[in-house]
Amino acid sequence: MTVTDLRGRLSGATDAELALLEEKLRDKLWQRRWNAWTPYPWQVAPAEIETLGWWLQLGGRGTGKTDGCARYMVSHVNGPPCDERIPGGHRMAIIAPTQGDAVEACVNGPSGLKGHDPRVVLRTTAGGTFARWPSGAEAKLFGAHSPDDVERLRAGGNRCLVWMEEAAAMRRLGAAITHSEMGLRIGKNPHYIASTTPKPRTEIIELTRRADVVMTRGRTRDAHHLPQAQRDKLISKYAGTRMEKQELDGELLQDIEGALWSRARLDTTRVGAAPPMARIVVAIDPAAKGGDESDEMGIIVAGLGQAYIPDRNGFARRHGYILDDLSGRMSPEECMRRAAQAYHAWKADAVIAEVNNGGDWIGTTLRQIDQTVNYQTVTATRGKATRAEPVAAVFDQLAAHIVNAFPELEEQLVTWVPGDDSPDRLDAMVWALTKLMLAPAGNLAAVA
Structure with a gap:
């Protein structure tokens, strides 16, 4: 039977007959796929x-x-x-x-x-x-x-x-x-x-x-x-x-020898909700050269709590909180749009970004998208391990906390070993907590 013959035979079919035929054809197709x-x-x-x-x-x-x-x-x-x-x-x-x-x-x-x-x-x-x-x-x-x-x-x-x-x-x-x-x-x-x-x-x-x-x-x-x-x-x-x-290979890797963070430490310091914040920043660690969407852009929102809470050593201090992870593979324009939206949504004090590794594009792109954002730059003068170790120590002192869970960020934290290339989510988090908790006054440059 040709297609023309089939169309002719179906032209007089009622809607109910066509629905029944469709159902039978679906059943046959299902059985064929199922058995194959x-x-x-x-x-x-x-x-x-x-x-x-x-x-x-x-x-x-x-x-x-x-x-x-x-x-x-x-x-x-x-x-x-x-x-x-x-x-x-x-x-x-x-x-x-x-x-x-x-x-x-x-x-x-x-x-x-x-x-x-x-x-x-x-x-x-x-x-x-x-x-x-x-x-x-x-x-x-x-x-x-x-x-x-x-x-x-x-x-x-x-x-x-x-x-x-x-x-x-x-x-x-x-x-x-x-x-x-x-x-x-x-x-x-x-x-x-x-x-x-x-x-x-x-x-x-x-x-x-x-x-x-x-x-x-x-x-x-x-x-x-x-x-x-x-x-x-x-x-x-x-x-x-x-x-x-x-x-x-589908292996479940647990704690990695030499990693600065452990799964147990992240779970110990984890909190279910963020307290009132004294300051909030949106930190960006850009993909190399800013134009390759195959690399991730790190975007982390972090805050410094208002209350002074004892740390592991009994010292009363303000604690740091990881509030959101907006990282991902995206264009420079989307990265800046996402950072600007987070800046306003969280009522942040600043957007900060590393400009060492081809990050000069960030300020220009951010200004094109939103001129109201308070933008500051950071320049790495030390190696990544040296920058990350004090931040890891803050977690060890029970003074930094992840709010709820950020699986991709946490995987990077517990699997990164100093000496390896550090991933962008981790870098952005390090910049954020350094700004809030560790950076001396004047360490960051404000961009008008």
Whole structure:
């Protein structure tokens, strides 16, 4: 039958007949994709998940962690109902670093739910954003980035399955686990599945030690669905480094010998909310030359508390607080726009920036975007390790604190060893706390 013949036969079909045909075609396409899937061993849920509470996939880049979890959720939906009173028998949740990540990676992406079951549709209603199946089963999408995200999880409702995507990248991972766990109570075996590239987060380390967590691990070098040339390029580039172990081999690295910060110290000094501030700065550590979006721009907001609080040695002093991390890969214009917005949002006293490494562009660009910002420059006269050590000492004295959690910044702190190239988030934080707590008067130059 030709396309013309098919169009002719369908021209007289009713809307109901066309809808039924579409449904049957979707069913056939789903079955074809479902049967064609060849998993890696680490993408298959262990049998123990039927009795335990967690399946945690730890894997390097390109090992199909999202793919494995999406496959599992589709299988769960098409299995026995967890509660026959619920439409479709299943009521689930997907939590990602942001809700947008949940939409892009877990539903619409090539490894997401639609890639395994094209019958899935994405719907946004007054109650939230949902992935839905023709049976009526649904998965509500959540983020774990802002305080509002945590509040939505509090009211997330009861679920039979929770999928946590890139758990180690969630800013509020602990709160996401706590509040989703309270709603995990539908069916005989409500449980979690989680997929992540491992990072030295307290919550991830604790999960790996729990008796109710079963883990699978995958390495980039074994991901044969990736082009061999790409695997060879990544492995040769990062061979022998921490990046190879963590990002490619999926190893969970904990404290690094020689690092100035430890995970335990960050957790000891962590606070859940910031007190009233006496001063606030927005510190920028620019990418080299300011024009390469492949490098990160470090943007850290930090404050000096009003109250005098005893430190570890009993000396009453004002403490420093890391309030926000706005760093990322971006253009110079976006970097300055983000810094200016933070300056006004936090009612900061100044934006400060390092100008040694091609940072002269910062003042010019910032003035073009917002002339009202109080801009100051810093010039490095000492090595990075020498600048960072006093700031690390302030943490050791229990006088500096991270407010809530900033996973990317914290990973840099606990894995950087003096002598290595220091990352931009860490550098920006060092400049901020140096300005607030350590710099003598006149050490910074104000730019009119």
